[in-house]
Amino acid sequence: MACDVEPVSDFSNWIPIRVSMSDDGPRVHWFRLGDLELDDTYFSDTVARAAKRPLNLAFGRETSIAEAGAIANGASLTPSGFILHMSRCGSTLVSKSFALRADTLVIAEPGPVNDVLTMRDASISNETRALWLRWIVQLLMRARRSKQTYAVFKLDAWHARYLPVLTQAFPAVPWVFLHRDPLEVLVSHMGAASYMMSAANAPAAAGLEITDAIRYPRAEYCARVLAGIADAIEAANPSRSQLVDYYELPGAIWARIGPLFGIESSEREIARIRASAAFHAKRPQFTFEPDGEIKRAQATSDVRAAAAAIEPNYRWLRSPTQQ
Amino acid sequence: MTQSDIERLRALIDADAALEAELFRETDATEFVKKIVRLCTQHDLTVPEGAVWKAIEEGRQAWLATWSP
Numbered sequence: 247m248a249c250d251v252e253p254v255s256d257f258s259n260w261i262p263i264r265v266s267m268s269d270d271g272p273r274v275h276w277f278r279l280g281d282l283e284l285d286d287t288y289f290s291d292t293v294a295r296a297a298k299r300p301l302n303l304a305f306g307r308e309t310s311i312a313e314a315g316a317i318a319n320g321a322s323l324t325p326s327g328f329i330l331h332m333s334r335c336g337s338t339l340v341s342k343s344f345a346l347r348a349d350t351l352v353i354a355e356p357g358p359v360n361d362v363l364t365m366r367d368a369s370i371s372n373e374t375r376a377l378w379l380r381w382i383v384q385l386l387m388r389a390r391r392s393k394q395t396y397a398v399f400k401l402d403a404w405h406a407r408y409l410p411v412l413t414q415a416f417p418a419v420p421w422v423f424l425h426r427d428p429l430e431v432l433v434s435h436m437g438a439a440s441y442m443m444s445a446a447n448a449p450a451a452a453g454l455e456i457t458d459a460i461r462y463p464r465a466e467y468c469a470r471v472l473a474g475i476a477d478a479i480e481a482a483n484p485s486r487s488q489l490v491d492y493y494e495l496p497g498a499i500w501a502r503i504g505p506l507f508g509i510e511s512s513e514r515e516i517a518r519i520r521a522s523a524a525f526h527a528k529r530p531q532f533t534f535e536p537d538g539e540i541k542r543a544q545a546t547s548d549v550r551a552a553a554a555a556i557e558p559n560y561r562w563l564r565s566p567t568q569q
Numbered sequence: 570m571t572q573s574d575i576e577r578l579r580a581l582i583d584a585d586a587a588l589e590a591e592l593f594r595e596t597d598a599t600e601f602v603k604k605i606v607r608l609c610t611q612h613d614l615t616v617p618e619g620a621v622w623k624a625i626e627e628g629r630q631a632w633l634a635t636w637s638p
Binding site: 255256259263264275278280293297298299300301302303304305306357 | 578
């Protein structure tokens with residue numbers, strides 16, 4: 247569906263940073279990106295750099311979603327692939343590995359995509375949401391440098407719950423789902439709190455009201471979020487090739503995920519990924535040390551009980567019978 | 570700074586890519602404010618310095634409100 251609103255001003259140097267809901271419908275908030283590149287580990291880090299420019303703070307732009315659609319019109323950009331994940335399972339290693347390539351734009355956890363997917367308004371149909379999502383993704387992809395022929399989007403973990411909208415928006419774009427032993431994931435979440443597992447994110451991540459989310463013991467709530475994500479993946483009926491276990495990394499990046507996205511790696515590129523994977527993806531000042539056994543040993547009884555509830559999901563994800 | 574002054578200022582910047590690029594390159598808020606005030610003087614807009622600082626601060630608050638902890 248095309249957008250029949252005329253474009254306003256010149257937005258060629260601007261990217262959407264947020265989509266908010268107003269009485270008049272969704273509003274898109276823009277920052278000028280200028281010479282800044284989308285080369286940070288996470289999209290929000292680049293936005294934070296752009297926020298250091300007073301022009302963006304004083305004269306950041308705002309449009310309706312229809313105007314954003316008009317600006318996106320004519321762009322026939324399609325992502326190479328989407329990375330979905332269970333959280334704490336190597337997804338940042340995967341996105342950063344693709345970002346090592348000069349020919350690939352990687353956008354990790356873009357806020358505007360989350361805004362469109364999780365906007366709480368029952369009157370918005372999946373079809374409309376998918377249309378808005380296409381516009382936002384295409385607008386973000388305009389930040390590509392000329393030599394970047396591929397674009398990979400790493401989404402937030404809870405976006406698996408919105409797969410029907412994602413696949414409606416981009417039916418031909420491949421996606422993968424990264425997973426890990428839920429006990430190890432849960433121990434990681436218990437040790438380091440995140441917005442993902444906060445009650446504030448419960449409507450998006452668990453389909454729960456904040457007031458209901460806070461009634462759950464922490465481990466049980468986190469397990470419920472993970473189970474919801476795994477259930478959503480199972481409902482999407484992915485092929486075996488789309489499911490990647492944490493313990494298949496980093497090899498699966500060039501052997502499975504890259505080829506699925508149409509991105510082949512040379513021996514030199516594989517060597518670069520291997521070298522990069524030797525360091526912690528989120529704290530690259532530290533070398534990477536396998537911590538699965540340590541995490542399992544750290545699990546308390548309540549965490550073990552919570553993880554046991556997700557065990558059937560994990561078995562399904564690892565099932566060799568998946569085609 | 571009246572709303573119409575703000576809109577005229579915004580329109581002025583939007584319409585001039587070179588000006589917008591120059592203002593974007595400015596990372597020092599104090600220098601940015603000086604440039605905006607000079608610009609307003611040139612175009613007969615009444616803009617107190619404090620109003621520009623207020624616009625920056627409001628923009629900062631709006632951006633921070635989007636930040637996931």
